[in-house]
Amino acid sequence: MLPTRTLKELAAYLGGTVQGDENLAVNGLAPLENAGPDKITFLANPKYASKVAETGAGAVLMAPGGERYGRNVIEVANPYLGFAKLLTLFYTQPHPPLGVLPGANISGQTTLGENITVYPGACIGSNVTLGDRTVVHPGAVIYEGVSIGADCVIHANAVIRERCRIGNRCIIQPGAVIGSDGFGYAPDGRSYYRIPQIGIVVLEDDVEIGANTCIDRAALEVTLIRRGTKLDNLVQIAHNCQIGEDCMIVSQVGVSGSAKIGNHVTLAGQVGVAGHLTIGDNVMVGAQSGVPGSLAANAGYSGTPAMPHKDWLRAMAVVPRLPEIKKTVSALEKRISELESKLK
């Protein structure tokens, strides 16, 4: 039997208010369409408000002031956030601490926190620090001198190179590479001379890094990802970049060297950002855009080269009609020539 929670308990956990039977108990979360009486459901999109009347759920999580249709309801200001928190409550558990398992390769002089787990096949170099409750999955490789905070998860086959520093509650998905060499070469006229990349990468607290994403170490100092920023899969962050707090960097984005990105910036999928520029706070850049220069804060941009998003929408609406416009212009030219000859 699944463990249950009363609506009263759930409302307290979510900071919400019960309307209806606060002693009703549920054992999980389900969509409006197929929830049974032992489940709580949620209304995040007001478009579906009428479905509350028909749901078979025992209770509904919704925004304050909505029509209850006589249901037991927990009202919370942000039902989508409440849904996420109930998912965590009902369906996730902390990783049980297993210690250093046989088959893990750990060098001397590591500093291991309490209640950690290091799986078989993980390799940890010398002078590494692992914070409390951090989990290192099989095949993850942590080079010498790395420090990792508490409550981190380093997934299988992720690589963290020498001396990089990772904050608390960071999650590194499988195959991600933190601290690869920046792509820096000095042309010598004929060929390329490799510029040693002696800097590091710093990830602040609550940063999450997607599968097979790459973050290059700085040439001299630090490639920095600030608190709360999330990177999706297959993202490229080049050397010396600084990415602000609470940014969302979607899959396959590439950011060139020494770019400075503000806080709360969203770069949609496959965006490319040139180097040595600044992107202001709260900027949103549309998918596949190419950003060749700095972007002012608090605005949306799209296109290659990027322009204000609305301008881009209007321009793109014309593109399929270009052949027709070209034809029209040619016809007009002819008609004007005729008029001109008549008036000569």
Added chain:
Amino acid sequence: MLPTRTLKELAAYLGGTVQGDENLAVNGLAPLENAGPDKITFLANPKYASKVAETGAGAVLMAPGGERYGRNVIEVANPYLGFAKLLTLFYTQPHPPLGVLPGANISGQTTLGENITVYPGACIGSNVTLGDRTVVHPGAVIYEGVSIGADCVIHANAVIRERCRIGNRCIIQPGAVIGSDGFGYAPDGRSYYRIPQIGIVVLEDDVEIGANTCIDRAALEVTLIRRGTKLDNLVQIAHNCQIGEDCMIVSQVGVSGSAKIGNHVTLAGQVGVAGHLTIGDNVMVGAQSGVPGSLAANAGYSGTPAMPHKDWLRAMAVVPRLPEIKKTVSALEKRISELESKLK
């Protein structure tokens, strides 16, 4: 000495017909230009039909009805497919079953099929099922509860996360990640709250996944890749996507969350597909296109935003001439103003 096969044997294997000496034996495959008398060659592109006259090959694989120039020929309906099948016959061998090799890390409670191979450095979690003849290369990591069918190849350093299910005859290239967490966060006004990704990935039979490609697990249910679909390298498939049967997803394509893609769809290199849309059966999308909304079946599309492929070709032909058109329009404006003033 290489093992040989008679034309009769090869024709039986390919479902073709011999014209000429069916007892002639060959020991391999070579191009028209440099094949010797102990080799069979092939004519896949009719453009090169006259080369059949000059080839030194002992025999030619070609479509029925072509000019034989007196050669020994195996006629098959699809000579390119025949070429691929002969490559398999002459140059590949099943992997010898080696069992679980020393240095492999296998948890308890795994169910291992017959004639499997698990290499040193591979890590297999608890409650994993491996089908008959499946090969797991070094450094591959299979989390707990995964099931993998028969005749699969899991290449080095690939990662398959918890509870994902993989069909028969699947090939996972090195470094691919199956079942990483979907990129789902609920904004809480200031920062982002992680939405637990409790679903899985299912790959049906005959699916192949390219090197360093990433397929995210669903938030709640299943990210699904149907039978026979092939993904190239560095592809991103976001959470909750459904990809149909026999699709070709070329390198560096990104598909956003909850997209539904039909059967026999081709997405060329670097295409980006937005989330929560539908792409119909037999659609082809040209390289680097961006697909912002649903696409009707049985058609080709290109561009960002994507439009019918022919419209895109015509529009792109105009783009380099835009400066000239702009100039012409300005000149026309002036000429009209002059005409207008004359007629006032």
Added chain:
Amino acid sequence: MLPTRTLKELAAYLGGTVQGDENLAVNGLAPLENAGPDKITFLANPKYASKVAETGAGAVLMAPGGERYGRNVIEVANPYLGFAKLLTLFYTQPHPPLGVLPGANISGQTTLGENITVYPGACIGSNVTLGDRTVVHPGAVIYEGVSIGADCVIHANAVIRERCRIGNRCIIQPGAVIGSDGFGYAPDGRSYYRIPQIGIVVLEDDVEIGANTCIDRAALEVTLIRRGTKLDNLVQIAHNCQIGEDCMIVSQVGVSGSAKIGNHVTLAGQVGVAGHLTIGDNVMVGAQSGVPGSLAANAGYSGTPAMPHKDWLRAMAVVPRLPEIKKTVSALEKRISELESKLK
């Protein structure tokens, strides 16, 4: 105390000339703004020439003929290259040879050079050759029959598949995959038949491969990357490609099958190149461009489809004004019709 070098020693190392006190000793490199008297600084960009007057550095590396402001100077033809070489001199050291460490998995019949290092968790298949001083980091997997030259670094979790050949002084960043199967299938009318990829990848001397980059093995013969070429992270090189010498292939570029790229070519970030084409020597392709056909040597190109770079710049300047042009054309049409009716 840091080891020091006199300006005389440094000038000899760099092939430069001292102006001032050749016996002055420095112990490292620092930027113009914050270098102290025990450091050498450098002036690479003439824009900052006046800063030489104010720097606290003990000496300055600069181009011949610049204003010394009374400083001790080493003159070199290429100060940026000199900077890179001094970084190497002061801040890098050869990897100490550690041998085959416990926890490394090495099959029989490998040929190991002198002074190599193989870390725990690395897996090396049978019949592999490793050159002198080569380092294989944890989790790197080298399949059977691979040969790797001298002075190479194979970083953690990189994968080199069977029979590929790697030259001297190559660096493979973490997670890179060399020799994955090419994406080749023969349609059989309903589904796809896998074409065995029996070729290999060859990397010549001084090639460097970025993190999580993928290079597919050839179908029949060789995918070739020539001497001195550098690939950034997350690049895709498809089967049968040939990339020339001293090319720079920036992050997230994708090159399709059988493309032939000349020497000294630069492909900027996220460029896509179609298959079966030729790109001439010294070509530069701008970021995010799509190259559908062959490109002549010694020129720059941009856009999708790619056109001469200057044409692209001019065309893109018009794009945001398309809605206005469309409106103008409609207005002109109207005005002409009026003129025409007046003149009827």
